[in-house]
Amino acid sequence: MHRKIAKTPPCGWNSWDCFGAGVNEEQLRANADYMAKYLKEYGWQYVVCDIQWYEPKAKDNDYFSFTPLNMDEYGRLMPAENRFPSAKNGEGFKPLADYCHSLGLKFGMWFEPEMICEDSNLYRAHPDWMMRVPGRAGNIAREQ
Numbered sequence: 001m002h003r004k005i006a007k008t009p010p011c012g013w014n015s016w017d018c019f020g021a022g023v024n025e026e027q028l029r030a031n032a033d034y035m036a037k038y039l040k041e042y043g044w045q046y047v048v049c050d051i052q053w054y055e056p057k058a059k060d061n062d063y064f065s066f067t068p069l070n071m072d073e074y075g076r077l078m079p080a081e082n083r084f085p086s087a088k089n090g091e092g093f094k095p096l097a098d099y100c101h102s103l104g105l106k107f108g109m110w111f112e113p114e115m116i117c118e119d120s121n122l123y124r125a126h127p128d129w130m131m132r133v134p135g136r137a138g139n140i141a142r143e144q
Contacts, residue, residue: 011039012046012106020061021052024083029099036103047100048108049093056080075120077111 013031015023032047052058054070054077070080072090079087079096086095097107117123123130132138 008043010046011042011044012048012108013044014048014050016050016110021050021055021063022059022061022083023049023053025085025087025096028096032100032103032105036105040104045104045106046108047105048110049096050110053077053079053084053093053109056082058083069117071117071120073121075117075122 013035015028015031018031019027028047028049035044035047052063055064055067056070057064057067058080070078072078078090079093081088084093084096086099087093093107093109100107130138
């Protein structure tokens, strides 16, 4: 079987490596701009917004236990609007993703599908959708 080997491994920038949990839209855009200008020609293409993008109080590597998170009426995590202003009015990350795409880059975001909020309309309507190992009780969090 013939296999093509990539010239470079997947290359990109992840917000955690520079800002921990506290990245904001201005910082993310600035890093995307830099990558597009100086690194794209060498195969860099991924811009990833890592953990806690949905937490309004996030500022560094610390986690605030039981802090309110930004969610919509279905319990879906949404970007913290004080940190990502283009996410207002239910826009989510679309404007930021569109910006990265306009630079010829690909936008990604971190999320954790095994975590769930029991106090959400989604969980109340479909507790059976919670990820779990068959025969074991579900776990709603990682104790963060």
